[in-house]
Amino acid sequence: MRAGGTTVLAAAAMLASCALPENVVVLLPDESGRVGSLVVSNADGATELTKPLAATSLQTGKPPGRPFLAEQQPVARVFAKPLEATPRSPSVFVLFFTPGSAALTPASQAALQAAVQAVHGENGPPDISVVAHTDAVALAGETAQLSAFRAQAVRDALVAAGIPAAAIEVADYGSASPLQSEPGAAPAQPAAEPSAGTPPPGPPPPNSPGPAGPGALGPAPGPIAQPQNVRVEVTVR
Amino acid sequence: MRTVARAISAFLLAMVGAAALGAAVPTPLRAEEAVVGIVKTLSGTATVKRDGNMFQLQIGTTLHEQDLIETGPDGQLGITFRDNSRIAIGPGTRLAVSRFTFRPDQRQYGFIVQLLHGTLEYISGLTAKLSPDSVSIEMPTSTIAVRGTRLLARAE
Numbered sequence: 001m002r003a004g005g006t007t008v009l010a011a012a013a014m015l016a017s018c019a020l021p022e023n024v025v026v027l028l029p030d031e032s033g034r035v036g037s038l039v040v041s042n043a044d045g046a047t048e049l050t051k052p053l054a055a056t057s058l059q060t061g062k063p064p065g066r067p068f069l070a071e072q073q074p075v076a077r078v079f080a081k082p083l084e085a086t087p088r089s090p091s092v093f094v095l096f097f098t099p100g101s102a103a104l105t106p107a108s109q110a111a112l113q114a115a116v117q118a119v120h121g122e123n124g125p126p127d128i129s130v131v132a133h134t135d136a137v138a139l140a141g142e143t144a145q146l147s148a149f150r151a152q153a154v155r156d157a158l159v160a161a162g163i164p165a166a167a168i169e170v171a172d173y174g175s176a177s178p179l180q181s182e183p184g185a186a187p188a189q190p191a192a193e194p195s196a197g198t199p200p201p202g203p204p205p206p207n208s209p210g211p212a213g214p215g216a217l218g219p220a221p222g223p224i225a226q227p228q229n230v231r232v233e234v235t236v237r
Numbered sequence: 238m239r240t241v242a243r244a245i246s247a248f249l250l251a252m253v254g255a256a257a258l259g260a261a262v263p264t265p266l267r268a269e270e271a272v273v274g275i276v277k278t279l280s281g282t283a284t285v286k287r288d289g290n291m292f293q294l295q296i297g298t299t300l301h302e303q304d305l306i307e308t309g310p311d312g313q314l315g316i317t318f319r320d321n322s323r324i325a326i327g328p329g330t331r332l333a334v335s336r337f338t339f340r341p342d343q344r345q346y347g348f349i350v351q352l353l354h355g356t357l358e359y360i361s362g363l364t365a366k367l368s369p370d371s372v373s374i375e376m377p378t379s380t381i382a383v384r385g386t387r388l389l390a391r392a393e
Contacts, residue, residue: 022393023378029387030360036385042378049388058378079389081327082358087277087315089323125297127275129319169272169319176341177367237275237317 019074021057026070026079028052031089040064091118093234095154099227100141102150112154115234116161127237128168130155135229136175142230148172154232178229272299273337274318281328282309306332308355322348322362322372330355335375339364346371352392353377361385 027049029035037050045063047056053075057065076083093115095108104112119126132151134142155170276283276298283294286305294306300316308314308330315325320339326332331353338347346368350359352375365372365385374381376392 020391022391023376024389024391025376025379025381026389027387028389030385031387034386036361036365036383036387038384038388039382040379041382042380058376060378064379075389078391079327079356079358081313082315082325082356082389085278085280085313085315085325085327086358086360087317087323087325090317090321092321123296124277125275127272127299127317127319171342173341176344177363235321237277237319237321 020055020070020078021065023058024055024070025049025058025064026053026055026075087237090235090237091115093118093236095232095234096228097150097230097232099139099230100146102146102153112157112234115236116158116163118236119158119163119167122236126163126167128158128163129233129235129237130158130168130170131233131235132172133177133229133231133233134175135226136178137223137225139225139227139230144172144174147174147230150232154234158234175229178226271301272319273302273304273334273339274300274316276300276314277317277323278313278315278325280313281311283307283312283314284309300334302334302337304334306330306334318348318362320346320348320362320364322364323358323360324350325358327356330357332357338371341367344368348372349375351375352390354392357390358387359383359390360387 025038025040027035027038029052035050035052037048039046039048040056040058041047042058042064044061047064047067049056049067051067051069053070053072054067055070056067059065093111095111096105097103097108098105119128130151132147134144134147151170151172155165155168158168159165276294276296279294279296284291284307285294285298285300286307287301287303294314300306306314306326308326308328310328312330313325313327315323317323318337318339324332332355333351333353335351336347336349338345340346341363346364348364348371357374359374361372361383365383369384370382372383374383374388374390376390378392381388381390
């Protein structure tokens with residue numbers, strides 16, 4: 001009886017250790033439930049994974065194995081530690097300005113405060129990016145200098161709120177990362193909630209300090225300006 | 238909080254006023270290209286080898302290109318990169334940050350890490366969205382090209 005029990009236990013242990021290959025890649029849904037895809041390749045071949053828990057076994061000198069569905073339990077066990085160590089999703093606060101100026105809209109003043117709160121709530125030193133974005137189509141009263149100036153003003157406001165300057169990276173991405181015109185380009189949707197305020201649409205108000213008044217640019221053919229793309233994003237990592 | 242709000246808006250308004258008068262010149266933007274990410278979670282022992290030196294990692298340690306990160310038998314840690322991608326590793330793991338470039342203003346991207354041994358979780362960030370071909374995770378036996386968004390890998 002005793003010997004039989006040991007055999008069963010040994011077999012069970014073996015099964016458990018065999019449940020996932022030694023060298024393996026597993027595709028998982030992300031935190032919002034979306035599943036991407038990946039291609040695992042070497043000199044001998046390639047395997048594409050497209051389904052949740054799709055996995056491929058890897059061996060030297062052989063192409064990556066055909067996709068198989070990994071079981072949840074061994075995956076959870078083998079990867080328990082890295083899954084425990086996952087950092088939280090970065091928080092992104094999107095700030096909009098009165099057209100032609102570096103004055104935040106009221107909703108964005110609240111978003112800036114939320115960003116400050118988020119930094120102060122961090123456990124350990126934060127890493128913060130303040131990034132200016134513009135639209136690919138020039139908007140009346142908007143200039144590259146103004147864009148950089150806004151980012152700098154937001155950075156200075158964060159420093160004034162007690163956040164160490166050394167923790168803040170400032171950059172200007174121009175129109176490389178549009179908010180609206182590229183689906184999925186808006187970073188970290190769930191984290192962006194605190195700044196859910198929509199930008200003020202339409203032309204600048206009459207007292208705008210910008211050099212060009214409303215209507216200075218007639219409706220031109222080609223791409224349409226997206227005022228929503230003109231923004232500063234504060235990312236708290 | 239209200240005071241902070243007022244201070245911030247007053248500050249921004251003051252800056253705008255100064256700008257309108259042409260009295261203030263914004264200081265140059267800092268690049269800080271060397272920093273690629275930050276250690277966000279950590280337990281047990283973890284070290285980094287950088288420029289021939291080895292030192293202990295802590296929560297908040299910034300990471301650089303070419304860093305070789307190693308966890309002890311009890312170690313685990315999580316990194317958040319400047320492009321918002323995240324990597325977490327388990328015990329007994331060696332991970333090299335081979336290449337990291339995230340310069341959307343110049344359309345320059347690169348995200349290559351090597352899992353030399355151990356366990357890893359990767360969650361994609363902006364590089365995988367803006368330039369998917371720039372992201373790869375190299376393992377001793379294969380290379381993973383990532384189209385998003387989250388994966389696990391083990392190399393023994």
